[in-house]
Amino acid sequence: MSDIKSYETALNPQARAALKMQHPRVIWLTGLSGAGKSTIANELEVALNARGKHTYLLDGDNVRAGLCSDLGFSDQDREENIRRIAEVAKLFIDAGLIVTTAFISPFRRDRELARKIIGECHFIEVFIDTPISECERRDPKGLYSKARSGLLKNFTGIDSAYEPPAAPNIHINTIEDSVAHAVSKILEVIYKAEKTHILPAPPKK
Amino acid sequence: MSDIKSYETALNPQARAALKMQHPRVIWLTGLSGAGKSTIANELEVALNARGKHTYLLDGDNVRAGLCSDLGFSDQDREENIRRIAEVAKLFIDAGLIVTTAFISPFRRDRELARKIIGECHFIEVFIDTPISECERRDPKGLYSKARSGLLKNFTGIDSAYEPPAAPNIHINTIEDSVAHAVSKILEVIYKAEKTHILPAPPKK
Numbered sequence: 001m002s003d004i005k006s007y008e009t010a011l012n013p014q015a016r017a018a019l020k021m022q023h024p025r026v027i028w029l030t031g032l033s034g035a036g037k038s039t040i041a042n043e044l045e046v047a048l049n050a051r052g053k054h055t056y057l058l059d060g061d062n063v064r065a066g067l068c069s070d071l072g073f074s075d076q077d078r079e080e081n082i083r084r085i086a087e088v089a090k091l092f093i094d095a096g097l098i099v100t101t102a103f104i105s106p107f108r109r110d111r112e113l114a115r116k117i118i119g120e121c122h123f124i125e126v127f128i129d130t131p132i133s134e135c136e137r138r139d140p141k142g143l144y145s146k147a148r149s150g151l152l153k154n155f156t157g158i159d160s161a162y163e164p165p166a167a168p169n170i171h172i173n174t175i176e177d178s179v180a181h182a183v184s185k186i187l188e189v190i191y192k193a194e195k196t197h198i199l200p201a202p203p204k205k
Numbered sequence: 206m207s208d209i210k211s212y213e214t215a216l217n218p219q220a221r222a223a224l225k226m227q228h229p230r231v232i233w234l235t236g237l238s239g240a241g242k243s244t245i246a247n248e249l250e251v252a253l254n255a256r257g258k259h260t261y262l263l264d265g266d267n268v269r270a271g272l273c274s275d276l277g278f279s280d281q282d283r284e285e286n287i288r289r290i291a292e293v294a295k296l297f298i299d300a301g302l303i304v305t306t307a308f309i310s311p312f313r314r315d316r317e318l319a320r321k322i323i324g325e326c327h328f329i330e331v332f333i334d335t336p337i338s339e340c341e342r343r344d345p346k347g348l349y350s351k352a353r354s355g356l357l358k359n360f361t362g363i364d365s366a367y368e369p370p371a372a373p374n375i376h377i378n379t380i381e382d383s384v385a386h387a388v389s390k391i392l393e394v395i396y397k398a399e400k401t402h403i404l405p406a407p408p409k410k
Contacts, residue, residue, distance in 0.1 A: 010247045010250075010251070010262075011247070011250045011251050011254050011260070011262070015254060016254070016259070016260070016261070019254065019257065019259060020259070042215045042216070045215075045216045046215070046216050049216050049220060049221070049224060052224065054221070054224060054225070054259070054300075054301075055216070055221070055300075056221070056296070056299070056300040057215075057216070058296070062296060062299065063296075066292040066295060066296075066322070067289060067292040067293060067296070084272060084289075087271040087272040088272060088293055088296065090271060091261070091263070091267060091268075091271075091272070091293065092297075092300070094261070094267065095259075095260075095261040095297070095300075095302060096259075097300060117271070
């Protein structure tokens with residue numbers, strides 16, 4: 001083998017995405033625990049796969065148990081958690097995939113950091129907007145009940161803040177929108193962006 | 206939206222891989238700085254892409270600058286670096302991709318941890334075996350020279366250990382093997398594993 005120089009042949013992100021005939025994208029879902037992020041994310045991934053799109057889903061199940069198993073739920077650890085998720089999402093973008101992330105991601109500053117890391121042109125912020133009263137009524141994992149009784153500390157909406165997005169790219173109201181409707185709203189934005197290469201302007205306040 | 210329950214529709218790793226018509230795999234390259242890991246990794250990715258395979262490459266350029274930008278080169282930080290890379294590679298496996306990793310990964314224990322995290326059936330360890338004298342002669346980034354003069358601490362092979370794999374799945378001798386030959390050796394193993402679903406036994410010592 002001759003001397004190793006700075007390699008000249010390297011596969012670029014465009015080549016990886018071209019093989020998949022799609023534009024890489026991160027669909028960043030944010031909302032309270034129990035808002036419906038995982039349900040919508042999973043249905044969205046199934047719908048995209050059915051349309052031949054190459055996808056991945058980052059959520060608590062596969063991230064908190066592995067890459068971020070060393071992190072807790074303090075503000076500082078939440079920030080590092082979101083930073084790592086954004087960095088991993090960026091790698092998936094580079095690999096040409098459409099990635100959905102389903103994390104509470106409660107702090108505006110951290111979501112802005114994620115947008116910066118991933119890149120404005122790849123980032124679609126989706127606010128899964130469910131009032132806390134409704135999330136608490138659903139309480140699918142019994143977490144609100146635990147948090148109310150003090151068994152769970154730093155729980156978003158109870159003793160840790162949730163800062164709703166001021167101008168998300170997509171706003172889903174889960175009281176009015178069905179899961180199917182939420183998914184089709186997101187698909188529409190992805191397909192429009194695919195055609196125009198332009199992400200939608202955030203809705204006016 | 207009705208109550209959010211544990212979602213029943215979720216895309217599984219098999220569905221993601223099926224769309225790509227391939228078996229996900231991690232090609233884990235290990236070897237000294239300057240051994241030729243990045244050169245071989247890049248050529249391998251180009252070759253796989255040309256064959257319609259969906260790939261990704263994790264290396265110092267995209268990992269050390271992002272996900273692991275908070276880590277240094279102490280033994281402890283190297284361990285955490287490899288743990289995160291393995292966890293990310295596992296996510297890519299889950300997404301159905303063939304991932305090449307190009308990191309010195311000097312410690313046997315850390316590579317075994319990576320194998321455990323990623324899963325035996327997905328993990329192909331490739332020893333890029335170049336004598337340190339040759340790596341130092343090449344010194345493509347001038348790092349050995351810096352390390353010898355004491356400007357760089359904890360440099361593998363100089364003042365930090367490199368533990369060669371005892372039984373790698375593939376052994377590349379870069380003095381004898383050309384880059385093209387190294388790539389074809391690795392491709393052969395990937396394609397054989399693709400057909401038989403069985404990884405090659407590590408070569409006998």
